[in-house]
Amino acid sequence: MVENIKRSYGQFCGLARALDVVGDRWNLLIVRELLPGPLRYNELKTSLTGIATNLLAERLRSLEGNGIVERRLGDVGVLYALTPWGAELREPMEALGRWGAPLLMTGRGDDAFQPRWLALALPALLRDVTAAPALELGLEIEGLLIVLRIDENGSRAVVQPGDRPGTILTAAPEIVVGLAAGGLTIDQAVSAGRLQGDAEVLRRVFPAGAGQSPAES
Amino acid sequence: MVENIKRSYGQFCGLARALDVVGDRWNLLIVRELLPGPLRYNELKTSLTGIATNLLAERLRSLEGNGIVERRLGDVGVLYALTPWGAELREPMEALGRWGAPLLMTGRGDDAFQPRWLALALPALLRDVTAAPALELGLEIEGLLIVLRIDENGSRAVVQPGDRPGTILTAAPEIVVGLAAGGLTIDQAVSAGRLQGDAEVLRRVFPAGAGQSPAES
DNA sequence: CCGCATCCTCATGGATACTG
DNA sequence: CAGTATCCATGAGGATGCGG
Numbered sequence: 001m002v003e004n005i006k007r008s009y010g011q012f013c014g015l016a017r018a019l020d021v022v023g024d025r026w027n028l029l030i031v032r033e034l035l036p037g038p039l040r041y042n043e044l045k046t047s048l049t050g051i052a053t054n055l056l057a058e059r060l061r062s063l064e065g066n067g068i069v070e071r072r073l074g075d076v077g078v079l080y081a082l083t084p085w086g087a088e089l090r091e092p093m094e095a096l097g098r099w100g101a102p103l104l105m106t107g108r109g110d111d112a113f114q115p116r117w118l119a120l121a122l123p124a125l126l127r128d129v130t131a132a133p134a135l136e137l138g139l140e141i142e143g144l145l146i147v148l149r150i151d152e153n154g155s156r157a158v159v160q161p162g163d164r165p166g167t168i169l170t171a172a173p174e175i176v177v178g179l180a181a182g183g184l185t186i187d188q189a190v191s192a193g194r195l196q197g198d199a200e201v202l203r204r205v206f207p208a209g210a211g212q213s214p215a216e217s
Numbered sequence: 218m219v220e221n222i223k224r225s226y227g228q229f230c231g232l233a234r235a236l237d238v239v240g241d242r243w244n245l246l247i248v249r250e251l252l253p254g255p256l257r258y259n260e261l262k263t264s265l266t267g268i269a270t271n272l273l274a275e276r277l278r279s280l281e282g283n284g285i286v287e288r289r290l291g292d293v294g295v296l297y298a299l300t301p302w303g304a305e306l307r308e309p310m311e312a313l314g315r316w317g318a319p320l321l322m323t324g325r326g327d328d329a330f331q332p333r334w335l336a337l338a339l340p341a342l343l344r345d346v347t348a349a350p351a352l353e354l355g356l357e358i359e360g361l362l363i364v365l366r367i368d369e370n371g372s373r374a375v376v377q378p379g380d381r382p383g384t385i386l387t388a389a390p391e392i393v394v395g396l397a398a399g400g401l402t403i404d405q406a407v408s409a410g411r412l413q414g415d416a417e418v419l420r421r422v423f424p425a426g427a428g429q430s431p432a433e434s
Numbered sequence: 435c436c437g438c439a440t441c442c443t444c445a446t447g448g449a450t451a452c453t454g
Numbered sequence: 455c456a457g458t459a460t461c462c463a464t465g466a467g468g469a470t471g472c473g474g
Contacts, residue, residue, distance in 0.1 A: 259455060271458070
């Protein structure tokens with residue numbers, strides 16, 4: 001490795017410089033994995049199905065060099081975590097995920113899926129949903145319990161925070177994103193037997209899915 | 218071209234599917250170019266210094282196939298424009314550009330720069346700035362006049378809208394982003410002779426740059 | 435096992451030339 | 455002007471190896 005003249009866009013522009021740093025393949029997905037909390041190398045590797053092991057190592061090195069990821073030597077081994085600046089990628093990533101939500105309407109197909117990904121997607125999709133007093137509920141998706149908290153300022157979700165909330169909804173991932181993105185009604189999901197939970201809570205959490213069934217071609 | 222199995226992440230996740238569609242190199246920069254308005258092929262090519270012509274053609278075809286860009290056959294030739302959905306990339310792109318703003322503090326170096334890029338960057342960086350009654354001013358950057366309008370809901374900028382506003386500021390790009398991102402004070406910019414304009418207007422537009430000079434190492 | 439490094443193959447990106 | 459065609463350099467994907 002004689003040189004390291006990174007392949008930069010060479011543009012004096014915030015977007016271009018951001019892409020210089022996180023625009024390479026897999027980078028933002030690595031950050032997505034680390035948003036709920038630190039992970040080990042192999043956890044990243046198995047969660048990001050398809051990434052080559054040398055690429056993951058190289059990307060982690062690059063992200064670390066750019067101050068987005070930090071390597072922690074815990075008692076259990078090496079942990080990869082986001083720096084505070086890296087964690088601020090949440091906002092652009094939520095916005096991008098919201099923009100891409102319509103692309104989820106074609107269904108899951110044989111794509112991979114990790115319930116933890118919903119910890120990023122749910123608050124992003126439910127950005128305009130508020131509740132006063134605050135509403136806390138669990139979503140059980142493929143075995144993982146995601147705790148969603150909605151208050152007057154919006155919503156946020158964490159993976160396994162503390163106690164199990166009183167109300168718990170159970171649903172398949174396609175159903176949750178369909179409801180949150182407004183492409184599916186609660187009635188449709190419930191009558192198909194793919195959504196279980198208190199009807200009133202459902203209507204508060206998914207107001208976009210509470211209306212009429214969208215026209216089918 | 219026997220096959221077209223696009224290299225997809227294969228993940229049921231809004232972010233991953235968005236990246237499948239706009240994550241390839243140059244894609245978001247092409248969208249940035251088109252945000253202020255439609256452009257021709259060669260205008261894109263010269264503005265995006267460094268892009269290979271075959272890549273630009275392939276990217277435009279891909280973006281068109283995915284419903285982000287549309288090709289208009291105007292009287293002057295082919296025009297590339299964003300679809301409504303493509304234009305909605307403004308929000309994630311502004312967020313990414315805001316996140317990347319600290320990377321601009323190292324200065325311009327010999328990077329390329331187009332004044333139109335500030336039409337995206339300025340409203341993003343000045344997101345929290347409001348004014349009532351509305352404030353409209355022109356920013357003359359390297360010959361291009363950008364009209365910035367700030368009202369009680371925030372700010373937006375357009376390239377050459379209609380008339381010249383009454384108040385016009387003149388500045389170099391580094392100065393504008395430095396002020397907007399808070400890494401530079403108005404006094405510094407003015408006394409260096411690199412910023413000209415009405416002092417009171419300056420303080421309203423760049424409140425982040427009105428304070429103390431940040432510590433220098 | 436975990437955390438990578440090496441090696442190989444093929445797809446993608448970049449530069450240049452050329453064409454309707 | 456708006457691309458296509460071509461060729462080479464680089465990056466991604468997959469298998470395997472290897473020290474701790």
